[in-house]
Amino acid sequence: MPLFSIDEAIFAAVPNARFAAVVLRGADNTGVNRAVEERLRAAEEAVRRAFAGQDVKAHPNLAIWRETFGERGWTPSKYLSSIEALVRRVAKGGELPRINPAVDLGNSLSLRYLVPLGTHDLAGAPEGISVRLSRPEDRFLPMGEQPAEIPEPGEIVYASGGDIRTRRWVWRQSGTALVGPEARDILFPLDGFAPRTEEAVRRAAEELAELAPALLGGTTAVYHLGPAQRAVP
Numbered sequence: 367m368p369l370f371s372i373d374e375a376i377f378a379a380v381p382n383a384r385f386a387a388v389v390l391r392g393a394d395n396t397g398v399n400r401a402v403e404e405r406l407r408a409a410e411e412a413v414r415r416a417f418a419g420q421d422v423k424a425h426p427n428l429a430i431w432r433e434t435f436g437e438r439g440w441t442p443s444k445y446l447s448s449i450e451a452l453v454r455r456v457a458k459g460g461e462l463p464r465i466n467p468a469v470d471l472g473n474s475l476s477l478r479y480l481v482p483l484g485t486h487d488l489a490g491a492p493e494g495i496s497v498r499l500s501r502p503e504d505r506f507l508p509m510g511e512q513p514a515e516i517p518e519p520g521e522i523v524y525a526s527g528g529d530i531r532t533r534r535w536v537w538r539q540s541g542t543a544l545v546g547p548e549a550r551d552i553l554f555p556l557d558g559f560a561p562r563t564e565e566a567v568r569r570a571a572e573e574l575a576e577l578a579p580a581l582l583g584g585t586t587a588v589y590h591l592g593p594a595q596r597a598v599p
Contacts, residue, residue, distance in 0.1 A: 386571035392584030
C-alpha cells in the first residue's frame with residue numbers, strides 16, 4: 367500500500383493539480399525548538415510586510431484556490447483554503463498557534479511560499495494517506511466536541527482508509543489528523559497547480575527536505591507528484 371497517493375480521479379476532476387510530498391523519518395518533535403520558532407516568526411513578519419494594505423484574496427497563489435473551490439461548487443468566501451486562512455490571520459496582525467516543531471516548521475514554509483502544506487503522523491495512518499473523492503462510508507471527525515460528519519458526494523478529501531483527514535481538499539482538518547510531539551515519521555504533503563504555483567510547491571518541498579533533518583533530526587525524501595507519478599511508495 368502506498369505511503370501517499372493521488373487517485374487518478376483527482377486529475378480527471380482537476381487536470382492541473384500538482385502535489386509534492388516530503389517524508390521525514392526519525393524526527394525529534396518534542397520540546398521547544400528555538401530555530402523553528404525563529405523561522406516561523408520571520409515568516410509571519412514577512413507576510414505582514416508583503417500584505418500590508420493589500421487584498422489578500424487577490425494574490426495569485428491564493429486566487430487560484432478561490433477559483434478552484436468555486437469551480438467545485440464550494441463558496442470561496444465560506445470555505446477558505448488553508449493557505450488563505452493562515453495568511454489572513456497573520457496579515458491582520460495575529461500569530462499562528464505554536465503547536466510543535468514539525469507543525470511549526472511546515473507552517474513557516476507554507477507562509478514563505480504561499481502554498482498549502484500539511485503535516486501527518488504516519489504512525490497514525492497504517493493504511494497510508496490518499497487524496498481522492500469521498501465515498502459514502504467516509505466519516506470526518508471535527509476538532510472539539512462535535513459529531514462526525516459525512517462529506518458531500520464526490521468531495522476532494524485527504525483520507526486514511528475511511529477516516530477523512532481534511533475536507534474540501536485543503537479547507538478543514540480533522541481531529542484525527544492532529545500531529546503530537548510523539549510523532550517521529552511524518553508526511554508533509556504540499557498542494558498546487560500547474561503552472562501557477564507548481565514552482566512554489568517544488569521550492570517549498572526542496573527547502574523543507576533540507577531544513578527538516580537539520581532542525582528536527584532524522585532523514586528526508588522528497589517526491590513530486592502529478593498524473594505521470596501518483597504515489598509515494
